[in-house]
Amino acid sequence: MLGFLKPGTSQTGWTLFQWLFLIAAFLAAMVTFVAVSELDPIEPVSRDVQAMIIANTLIISILALIIVQRYRASRTLEKGAEGNRLARRFLLLFSLSAVIPALVVSVFLWAAISRGFDTWFGTRIVTLVEQTAAVARQNVEEYSDVLEEDTRLMATDVNNALEGLNEDPERFSSYLGIQAYVRNMPAAYVIDREGDPLAVGENTSGEGYFRRPTSQMFQDAERGEVILSLQEADGFATSLISLDGREDTFLYLAKPLDRDAFARLRRAEQALEEYRIAGELSTRSQTLFVVAYGQIVALVLLMAIRLALEAASRITGPIGRLANAAQSVRDGNLDIRVPLPRSKDEVRTLTRSFNVMTEQLGAQRSALISAREDAEDRRLFLETLLEEVSAGVIRIDESFRVTLANPSAEKLLDAEPPVEGRHLSVVAPAFLPYVEEAMASGQPIDASLDLRTAGGARHFRLKAARDTTGGLVLTFDDATRLVTAQRQLAWRDVARRIAHEIRNPLTPIQLSAERLRRRYTKYIPEDDQVFEKCTDTILRQVNDIGRMVEEFSGFARMPKPTLNSFDLAKLIDETGFAQQVVSPDIEVDIHHARKPLIIAADERLLGQAIGNIVKNAAEAIERLTDVEEKQGTIEIRTEEAEDSIAIVIEDNGPGFPEEARERLLEPYVTTREKGTGLGLAIVNRIIVDHGGSIQLQGREGSRNGARVRIMLPKQADLEELEDDAESTEVLS
Structure with missing residues (x-):
């Protein structure tokens, strides 16, 4: 589209053409400005002046396109780069140097023009015309307010006497006429919703004042408004209001107009409109003057921009190449080099220093990359170690907030991840006294403590030591099975x-x-x-x-389990039946997830363990039923998972004591007077030897009784269990 504006083969000729075109446009704008300055502010603007302004606008647009094309051709940076900021500063400085003086001149020029136009359109004249119209308008508004107030007062009186409309219509009409006469009104009417008069009160001069209201007037009156209508041609005004004493009944009043007041209002408004039109014509003249002056300012600005482009192309070229290279270095390209300029000046020295700097940065980056790769390898090794190690590792800062925790720590503490950012008193409150001691003394600690988690009481081995940042590194492990x-x-x-x-x-x-x-x-x-x-x-x-x-x-002679596959459901059924025979007064309910439940374990030992628990439940129920007469029940149910089976045994006996529940699995701990404390210890040993776990709980809800939950793997790893036993014996 702008191909005709592109420079040809002769760059010098193209530049000369630009300057000649710019000077010609400037002269044309000056001629237009002089022509506009001689206009009369009241008379219409001639078409010749308008044509000159349009032609100048077209010339300025073409010149702007030429300069924009020149700017695009002279850019030293590719599209998408940050750009030659120095060149833009040249453009900004030259533009400001041209625009600021023009703006200062325009302020004084506008003040002179405004003073000249104020001679014809002064504030005092405008105020006088507007005040005249306001006085006339105020008289009409006062007339309307008086009519509205009289209408509301008369409606109140008519509402009080509205019953007489049905009883004595003639008397009510006389009353209506008296009300109108008292208020200097020639006529008053009580009409229905269709506009038909129900009662007419007319004075001697009151004939011919009724004009049937429109449906919209009735609708507005029903909302409680007083509807005024100025019949200026007939010389009177009417009002309409709804009467509350009777449905669809309205009061219609007529009152003569002050025709002189309305005539004065019309003349004042006409004079104000004519003066406003004259003001608009003066504004148009001022606008044309501003447009002409703006064209001159635009031409001056374009000339300044053209000069700035010329200066930028000769001064900012080498600096632009350096800026482009610096942009590439910022993006990570340290192999870039800038050609040295021919001139032996500060720019050449700066370019040489830049090339040396990029060479040194490249060598340093290679060394940093190598060091970072080594550090990354060490970090990955530590992360893998922390994720795979079974011990929990936590790092806290000086304010006891967790900054690092491995998955084992979250699992051992039953904490919802992530724990980073949380206070140690929330994550592991039992650790806090030991950590405070280590933080205060600055010495490492090695402690053992018991901690109650969702899985029961656990025995932890805790170690804490300071790190180089002033915090602490905590390592802990669950030593419950070992202990x-x-x-x-x-x-x-x-x-x-x-x-x-x-x-x-x-x-x-x-x-x-x-x-x-x-x-x-x-x-x-x-x-x-x-x-x-x-x-x-x-x-x-x-x-x-x-x-x-x-x-x-x-x-003392607990044998090692011999693993064989058998039906666990059948074993539980036999155990429950045997207990039912021994304790016929106790109801034994058995519920299985499914049958058969195949498991690889020692059938004799598991039968001994389950039988011992069921026997203990029966004995506990018998002790309770001696005091409380109620039906004893034992419920046995199985729950199957993908690789494990859970056995849940519940009774409605007295239950386990809360304070010693976890220690009942230890040898020689019992709550019975003649108990040895070995029954549950043997059961626990059998379950642990099978790779399972046992939990002593209370029944859910508010029910009394005990609940024993046994978790067994479907396929126990006997070799791993033997290794655990051997390592335990060695540690002991």
């Missing part, structure tokens, strides 16, 4: 020694008591039962001690 295994080994050794020490004297005691009974019974009088009771007591206590010794021996 439990160590306790089991210790108690098994104790049980073995107790069984050995007690079993040796039991047999001689029992034999001696039996020989005493056989030998001396015949010498004891028949009525003396003391000897018989003493020997029975000795034998009974020996049997009880023997049973305890057998339990000690069984706990």
